[in-house]
Amino acid sequence: MQKSNIPHFGLYGESSWINDPEFFHIEDIESRSGDLGWKINPHRHAQLFQILILKSGEAKVQLDDQKQKLQGAWAIIVPAGVVHGFRFAPETDGRVLSIAEPLLEGAYEERAAKYIQPLLSQACYIDFNGHRNMFSELWPLIQQLESESTFIREGRGLMSEYLIKAILLLLHRQHTNGVIKDTNKTESSDAQQLKELIEKHFRDHWSSHQYADALSTSTSRLNRLCKMTFNQSVIDLAHDRLLLEAKRSLIYTVRSVEEISYDLGFKDPGYFSRFFKRLSGFPPGKFRALSDQPSI
Structure with missing residues (x-):
């Protein structure tokens, strides 16, 4: 492609x-x-x-x-x-x-x-x-x-x-296939706000503590909520969002791996490559090559 x-x-x-x-x-x-x-x-x-x-x-x-x-x-x-x-x-x-x-x-x-x-x-x-x-x-x-x-x-x-x-x-x-789930209104709101904060700050590489501070709660409580709602920790959720944007850039743009790493807030392209391989199983260059196939 x-x-x-x-x-x-x-x-x-x-x-x-x-x-x-x-x-x-x-x-x-x-x-x-x-x-x-x-x-x-x-x-x-x-x-x-x-x-x-x-x-x-x-x-x-x-x-x-x-x-x-x-x-x-x-x-x-x-x-x-x-x-x-x-x-x-x-x-x-x-x-x-x-x-x-x-x-x-x-x-x-x-x-x-x-x-x-x-x-x-x-x-x-x-x-x-x-x-x-x-x-x-x-x-x-x-x-x-x-x-x-x-x-x-x-x-x-x-x-x-x-x-x-x-x-x-x-x-x-x-x-939901007709399954009724009781959801605590406050927890549901906090989970949604967390997703919105991650969307705004995933390039800033915020820590769990920064997300918790922004939501006026503790890191431990936010991680419990995140595990219960998304089955992931706060940092895992933020890393998944970074990985998704990295994949989009590798597949759909002509920017170099170095340019993409800086755009995503990484100061060291080498660290970005290790981060990407750890989460996706492939180095960025190989992932791009494997994705270079005819579009649907």
Whole structure:
């Protein structure tokens, strides 16, 4: 695969960012990809959260450095910043829902937060094959949202916001497969804040103590929370985020290993190479060579 800077779009193929905190967009898969040979090359969005709903057909999906082949009914969750690409079989039926992150920020303070927040932070696949009853509840909401986006009607923005939250709640139900989990509200909020802090400071190589101070808690309590929620320590979580960004840079840019190491806050490229090999199993150069293969 030819390497270049990672394309950064508002919507795919549109280089300008749509500066509207209440922006959402829904379209069928064919209208965006049909004229492009049913292929969307790897790219990412700065402030857009996306959901792809596949009703039928087939899709080869790339999320960061992972690839998956999906058939039938699926939902694909793509948080902001995740590199993603698709190749659809012709006549694949589905919708792409793009949501400006600020539109969802109000949900953080609502009762829906514990259901919606987990979907916003990590890319995932949600299987609806064999669960057509659940999909039959989801699809009319998608169609109604599509209708709201087409016609100018009173209360359109508010109705769209309610429909988006309903869609996210249904996706959460299917993702957890009906298992109800009791989550302490304070701990859930702290876990989400930790993820947001790591996103802001992973290049600064913060220590566990710095993250704990920022959250006004102790290092031991934060590590317990992190283990319980993510099954990792604070530092392991931060290192995983560094590794992910390193992989993105190695796969999708032409920058040298040295340039990437400095961009990620490493003062010594040699240490970066050892760090990368310890976590990935390969030196950076070999990882890049192994990734240098045709895109999906």
